[in-house]
Structure formats: structure tokens, C-alpha cells
Amino acid sequence: MNSIAFIGLGHMGGPMAANLVKAGHAVRGFDLSAVSLDLARENGVATVASIGEAVSGVDLVITMLPAGTHVLSVWQELVAIVPSGTLLIDCSTIDMASARKAHALAEAHGCPALDAPVSGGTGGASAGTLTFMVGGDAGVFAGAKPVFEAMGRKIIHCGAASAGQAAKICNNMILGISMIAVGEAFVLGERLGLSHQALFDVASVSSGQCWSLTTYCPVPGPVPTSPANHDYEPGFAAALMLKDLKLSQAAAEDTGTVTPLGAGAAALYQRFADEGAGAKDFSAIIAMLREGPAA
Ligand code: NAD
Numbered sequence: 001m002n003s004i005a006f007i008g009l010g011h012m013g014g015p016m017a018a019n020l021v022k023a024g025h026a027v028r029g030f031d032l033s034a035v036s037l038d039l040a041r042e043n044g045v046a047t048v049a050s051i052g053e054a055v056s057g058v059d060l061v062i063t064m065l066p067a068g069t070h071v072l073s074v075w076q077e078l079v080a081i082v083p084s085g086t087l088l089i090d091c092s093t094i095d096m097a098s099a100r101k102a103h104a105l106a107e108a109h110g111c112p113a114l115d116a117p118v119s120g121g122t123g124g125a126s127a128g129t130l131t132f133m134v135g136g137d138a139g140v141f142a143g144a145k146p147v148f149e150a151m152g153r154k155i156i157h158c159g160a161a162s163a164g165q166a167a168k169i170c171n172n173m174i175l176g177i178s179m180i181a182v183g184e185a186f187v188l189g190e191r192l193g194l195s196h197q198a199l200f201d202v203a204s205v206s207s208g209q210c211w212s213l214t215t216y217c218p219v220p221g222p223v224p225t226s227p228a229n230h231d232y233e234p235g236f237a238a239a240l241m242l243k244d245l246k247l248s249q250a251a252a253e254d255t256g257t258v259t260p261l262g263a264g265a266a267a268l269y270q271r272f273a274d275e276g277a278g279a280k281d282f283s284a285i286i287a288m289l290r291e292g293p294a295a
Contacts, residue, residue: 001025002147003055005061005262006045008092009036009075013064016091017123018043022128023150029052051077060087060147065244067097075102084110085146091132093116093117093168093244096251103136103161116148117168119219121236121254126215129153133171135163169251172244176265176282178212179241183286186219190290198222218283232284239278 001024005015009031019029021044029045030053031037037047048054051074055061061078061119071094078088088106088112090099099115114136122136124130130152134141141157148155179230185208189199200222206215216235218225227235234240245266252259271294272278272285 001257002056002060004028004147005030005051005058005063006040006064006076006125007031007051007054008064008066008070009033009047010064010066011122012091012125013062014040015122016044016062016064016130017045019125019151020147022264025147025150028054028058030228036265052215054080055082055086058082058086058142060092060144062089062147065090065092067092067095071102072098072105078107079109079111080112082109086111087140087145088133089116089147090114091116091118092111093172093247094165095247096162096165096254097171099165112137113161114140115164116146117164118152119168119171120152125151130158133158133164133166133167135159135165158287166251169247172180172241173248173259173262174266175212176212176241176245176269177250177261179216179218179283180265180268180285181288182208182210182212183218183283186286186290202240212283214266216283227281227283228286232281234279235281235283237278238269238272238280238282238285241282242266242273242278245269 004020005025006027006029009017011028017029025137029040029047032052041047063071063074071090071092088111088151090102093212103113114134116132118130118132120130128151130251131154132152134157145155158164164197182273196219217226218228220228227233246260249266272288277284
């Protein structure tokens, strides 16, 4: 069992830290938000008032923060205080450039590091069923695997430093595009007089089958657990989908990659967020697709 510092105890980090405690690890947690700290304390995390207190004497540090700027600022603080050899793991979804900088910072201070973003949302974080996509040295990955297994079900080594982040960005570009594709198909089906259930019954066992249809169906009815049945409460907020699509577009630009559907999905989610719907589940974009083009 490890002694772990967990920085960033929000919607994802809070339940992830709680699962580490359940698995028998000693977890010290820090967050800027008093509410997050209170919740984490109720779940057995030993909460502290500073990053310095959190990391004193631990074997490894996990960060779960909103974006690349937060990760780099916390990691700069971390490398200045942890002994060399302390393992640093970032589970946030961040841009490729920041992920590479974080690895470089760790390397310069003699700390092994892994980027390990997750898929599975807040439900997966609570249930301990997240998928981890991990980038970094294979030996470091092998040593850290039991820690990931306390928080997730599928743990995949994607390659060298920042390969986990690359996998996350590409996966979520597929997700954003596929949700729009499924939404468009349901809207067209409605206009053709086809029932939601009939389209679902066919597409879910045919070549249109995908996660956006069978797990997160954007119309109420066919998949009772999908956010469409609960007034599109997230789930996975449209604002987070927009954030991830922007990461894909930054990576596409950096690498000279043409991603017309990724760019289109980013533009549609931008419009959806501009209309004030960023807090809704990302499947709610079907309502905007029904309305047609912006005025
Ligand atoms: P969140 O906003 O709920 O949590 C982030 C936490 O970080 C907050 O509690 C905030 O107070 C804290 N924080 C910010 N700066 C800090 C600092 N300098 N020191 C200490 N704490 C600090 O966000 P979340 O939903 O938990 O998401 C975290 C990451 O996981 C993001 O990168 C997100 O894209 C990714 N992610 C989220 C989901 C999801 O469904 N929410 C799914 C997969 C991945």
C-alpha cells in the first residue's frame, strides 16, 4: 500500500481519492475549494491546507485539475519540494504541449512521471470503473498499475510520455463527432416519420452502432439511463466536450492534420455553449440540431 498525495478533489478527483482510501492506501488531499475538501474528508481522505503538507513523505503524487495551466503551475511547485524519485501522475485532460512540459519538468528534477487521463465520467470515478490511458516509461507504468487498478477497470499503456493524453484527445474527438452523427440521424428519422425506438432497434444492431447511441442515446426512451431521460443533466457537460474538441483542434493544427469533422464538431459545440447550454449534457446538442443553422 502506498502513501499518496492527491491534488484536485473535484467531481472526478474526489471520488478517485475516495477509492484509493477504500483500497487501503493512505491518501493526503489538497484542493483550493473548501467544499471539495469537506467532501473528501467525509470519504476518508486526510485533507491538508497546502501542497507542501500534502506531499511530505509520500511515495507518489496524483493531480486531477481543470486544464494545462493548472497542472503546470502545480507541478512547478511540486518539483521544487518533493525528493527526486517521487512518482508524479497527472490524470487531468490537458493539451499536448502542457503534457510534454509537465514530463520535462519532472525529468529535469529526477522524478518519474506518467500522464494518465481517464474516460468514464463521474459515474466511473465513483464506481472505480474508469479507463486509464497512460503515457510514460513502461517500467514506471508497471509499478504504478496497482494504484490505477484501485480507481479503474481498464488500464492501458499507450506508449511514451504524453501518449495517454494523445489517446484521450483522439478518443474524445470520435465521441464529439459520433454524438452529432447520432443526433442528426434521429432528427432526420423524426422528419421521415420513423419512431425513436425503431431507429434505435435497427442502428444499435447494425453498422450505425456506437457508444453515443447505445449508452448515451440523445433521445429519451431507448436507453433509460441516458441523460436524455433526465432533462439532459450531465453526465458529461457540453462545456467539457467543447474543451476536449478544442484540444483536438490545437493538436491537429500543431501536426498539420486535417480533421474536417473534428473541426465541425468543435464549431457546433462552440455555438451550443454560446447559446448558454454548456452546463447541459453534451447529448443535448440534438435540440440545436433540430432547430437547424444559426440565424
Ligand atoms: P472540477 O472542476 O470538478 O475539479 C477540479 C478541482 O481542481 C477543483 O475542485 C478545483 O478547486 C481544483 N483546483 C484547481 N486549481 C487548483 C490548485 N492550484 N490546487 C489545488 N486544487 C486546484 O473538474 P473535474 O470534473 O473533476 O475534472 C478534472 C479533470 O478531469 C479535467 O481535466 C477534466 O477535463 C477531466 N475529466 C472530467 C470528466 C468529467 O466527467 N467531469 C471526465 C473525464 C475527464
